[in-house]
Amino acid sequence: MNFAPLDTSLIEQRLRDQVGALEEVLGAAEYSQVRELNGYRMGTAYVVLAAERNPAGAGPQAQRKVAAEAVFGVVVCTRNYRDTVGGAAQDEAALIAGQVRGALHGWAPHGWKPCIWLQANVLDSDQSRVLWLDVFTTTHVLGGTP
Numbered sequence: 001m002n003f004a005p006l007d008t009s010l011i012e013q014r015l016r017d018q019v020g021a022l023e024e025v026l027g028a029a030e031y032s033q034v035r036e037l038n039g040y041r042m043g044t045a046y047v048v049l050a051a052e053r054n055p056a057g058a059g060p061q062a063q064r065k066v067a068a069e070a071v072f073g074v075v076v077c078t079r080n081y082r083d084t085v086g087g088a089a090q091d092e093a094a095l096i097a098g099q100v101r102g103a104l105h106g107w108a109p110h111g112w113k114p115c116i117w118l119q120a121n122v123l124d125s126d127q128s129r130v131l132w133l134d135v136f137t138t139t140h141v142l143g144g145t146p
Contacts, residue, residue, distance in 0.1 A: 074134045
């Protein structure tokens, strides 16, 4: 039985296959290594598991399997090459965000409920880069598949 956290490598592969505008798709380990905005490579997405929780909470629990609601983010670094305030970079960020959302919203690997888009935020920007975050949720099963 598998009690591992959500397998974000499946999400990474989905983005590689579906979002041609991305040059590279990496995971949380690579994301955690970057210390400054200029350390992010433009055209790169990072898939990061943010949280998991048991939706049954303190209620009765199954002995062998339990649902796990997972929240994950896709952080994309895009180019800001047209102005100094970040507004024009929104064009590129919006284009890639739309492709990311199209690839993930409603998609469900075996054993998952369909991914649902929750929200988005600009994390940071400067004269050359903008970091855009899209947040999604899904449910998978710890201890097996439904």
